[in-house]
Amino acid sequence: MPDIPAVSRRLLLGGTLATGAVAAGLGSATGAAAATSEAPSPADGAAAPSRRSGQKSMINVPFEPHRTVRVGVIGLGNRGSGMTTGWSVVPGALVTAVCDIRADRAKRSADGLAAAGKPRPAEYGGSEDAYAKMLRRDDIDLVYIATPWEFHYEQGRAALLSGKHVVVELPIATELHELWDLVDTSERTRRNLMLSENCSYGRNELAMLKMAHEGLFGEVTNGHGGYLHDLRELLFSDTYYTDAWRRRWHTRSTASFYAMHGLAPVAAAMDINRGDRMTTLKATATAPKGLADYRERFVPKSHPSWRETYINGDLVSCAIETARGRTIRAEHDVSSPRPYSRINSLAGSRGIFEDYAGTSATGGRIYVEPDHSGHSWRDFDTYLKEFDHWLWKKIGDDAASNGGHGGMDYVLQWRTVQLMRAGLVPDIDVYDSASWCAPVPLSVMSLKKKGRPVDVPDFTRGSWVNLRSGLDSRSTDMPPVS
Numbered sequence: 001m002p003d004i005p006a007v008s009r010r011l012l013l014g015g016t017l018a019t020g021a022v023a024a025g026l027g028s029a030t031g032a033a034a035a036t037s038e039a040p041s042p043a044d045g046a047a048a049p050s051r052r053s054g055q056k057s058m059i060n061v062p063f064e065p066h067r068t069v070r071v072g073v074i075g076l077g078n079r080g081s082g083m084t085t086g087w088s089v090v091p092g093a094l095v096t097a098v099c100d101i102r103a104d105r106a107k108r109s110a111d112g113l114a115a116a117g118k119p120r121p122a123e124y125g126g127s128e129d130a131y132a133k134m135l136r137r138d139d140i141d142l143v144y145i146a147t148p149w150e151f152h153y154e155q156g157r158a159a160l161l162s163g164k165h166v167v168v169e170l171p172i173a174t175e176l177h178e179l180w181d182l183v184d185t186s187e188r189t190r191r192n193l194m195l196s197e198n199c200s201y202g203r204n205e206l207a208m209l210k211m212a213h214e215g216l217f218g219e220v221t222n223g224h225g226g227y228l229h230d231l232r233e234l235l236f237s238d239t240y241y242t243d244a245w246r247r248r249w250h251t252r253s254t255a256s257f258y259a260m261h262g263l264a265p266v267a268a269a270m271d272i273n274r275g276d277r278m279t280t281l282k283a284t285a286t287a288p289k290g291l292a293d294y295r296e297r298f299v300p301k302s303h304p305s306w307r308e309t310y311i312n313g314d315l316v317s318c319a320i321e322t323a324r325g326r327t328i329r330a331e332h333d334v335s336s337p338r339p340y341s342r343i344n345s346l347a348g349s350r351g352i353f354e355d356y357a358g359t360s361a362t363g364g365r366i367y368v369e370p371d372h373s374g375h376s377w378r379d380f381d382t383y384l385k386e387f388d389h390w391l392w393k394k395i396g397d398d399a400a401s402n403g404g405h406g407g408m409d410y411v412l413q414w415r416t417v418q419l420m421r422a423g424l425v426p427d428i429d430v431y432d433s434a435s436w437c438a439p440v441p442l443s444v445m446s447l448k449k450k451g452r453p454v455d456v457p458d459f460t461r462g463s464w465v466n467l468r469s470g471l472d473s474r475s476t477d478m479p480p481v482s
């Protein structure tokens with residue numbers, strides 16, 4: 001462990017990142033653009049549309065305090081049904097309504113909650129617009145959306161317009177104009193829209209964020225994250241993704257559909273939208289080989305997938321530059337044989353962290369000066385203990401027993417309910433959500449231009465220069481349940 005006391009290291013380095021943007025003279029969006037090699041001609045949709053009269057920023061806008069957070073769920077498949085149970089066990093939360101186009105799934109979720117001793121939620125289903133009927137209820141404060149990607153924008157927008165706050169599964173939308181519209185609709189309705197980015201609440205990810213903000217890596221210069229998950233078996237299953245919706249996306253475009261699980265934690269550690277911003281993105285894609293090869297070997301010729309042509313590259317990589325001259329590599333691959341990884345790596349002038357690479361229980365490895373020398377990796381374990389986020393110290397045991405994905409689902413749900421009950425500012429706001437999802441359409445645009453850079457929109461409309469906290473919050477209590 002450290003050769004010098006941690007406190008000295010923090011005195012030496014702590015806060016340099018926090019003051020760096022200002023010290024670098026990035027006092028305005030214009031100034032920042034001039035200080036970098038941002039391409040002068042904005043890509044389609046990169047230029048900020050004007051705000052309508054009365055429309056104002058949602059930055060630092062707290063939730064109104066709620067005694068109980070009443071949740072309505074749309075989409076009760078693999079993800080939505082598990083998360084419904086998760087919402088129902090957070091102190092001070094109550095699932096009041098559930099909706100799925102398949103009415104039997106709404107009934108199944110309602111039955112499950114009732115059997116667990118919870119009040120039975122109202123059921124909606126049986127038609128594509130059943131969710132709109134659910135949104136008319138006045139006993140819903142938060143809508144959680146876990147439908148296929150093609151419905152997220154329309155349903156998220158409708159939820160905001162119905163006066164509810166919204167948590168939307170990844171991605172919140174797949175087109176730039178939709179992302180802008182969700183930002184604008186949030187600003188107009190004064191409701192918060194948050195990406196359900198559970199991996200940003202992962203234990204290692206939050207420790208990486210704390211290490212970065214406490215100066216352990218010196219000046220952070222680059223990060224690498226992604227979503228590398230061999231989904232081939234699930235994509236061709238007839239019982240997993242409803243109507244094979246996720247496989248069908250691979251027939252539609254060449255895009256980085258789902259890199260946010262790895263991109264978002266790196267962006268948070270770099271204070272994206274909170275002192276820095278993503279400015280340009282360049283994409284590359286490999287040939288689409290994995291799905292067709294899997295089908296050839298494992299799927300009978302009578303299967304409907306044989307009528308499909310897969311066009312999405314197996315590995316789609318995005319190289320992103322920031323206004324402060326940092327770089328992020330964000331990757332997406334769900335069609336190749338490989339062990340799971342979100343990469344989750346951050347590096348700077350004094351060291352590096354890499355997840356999914358260590359041999360100890362945490363899975364991470366680290367090398368930071370002056371603690372380490374000799375060019376060999378060290379276990380992350382002692383650093384995780386030192387930099388463990390307060391959320392994991394406080395509710396880590398509950399998360400392990402209640403939540404999926406190693407507990408990070410429960411941490412996201414507990415924290416969202418806490419923020420709403422206590423009337424605090426969201427950790428992940430509509431600007432973070434839009435920025436982290438922008439690589440979906442931007443990768444398509446860049447690939448159409450043979451990998452040339454395209455501009456990343458500034459969804460904050462210049463406010464990214466202002467430093468503010470987010471996932472690196474201070475410890476607070478859940479308001480007592482009366």
Ligand SMILES: NC(=O)c1ccc[n+]([C@@H]2O[C@H](COP(=O)([O-])OP(=O)(O)OC[C@H]3O[C@@H](n4cnc5c(N)ncnc54)[C@H](O)[C@@H]3O)[C@@H](O)[C@H]2O)c1
Pocket residue numbers: 074075076077078079080099100101102105127128129131145146147148149151169170171196197198240241242243245405
């Ligand atoms: N954050 C995470 O860790 C995580 C993990 C898994 C999935 N997801 C996301 O969750 C979402 C759902 O994925 P899934 O694996 O549960 O898929 P799924 O196919 O199992 O479930 C989708 C559900 O949506 C329902 N649905 C479809 N159209 C609807 C409509 N118009 N109104 C109401 N319901 C409708 C379907 O009937 C189905 O029950 C996706 O966006 C996926 O990317 C996130």
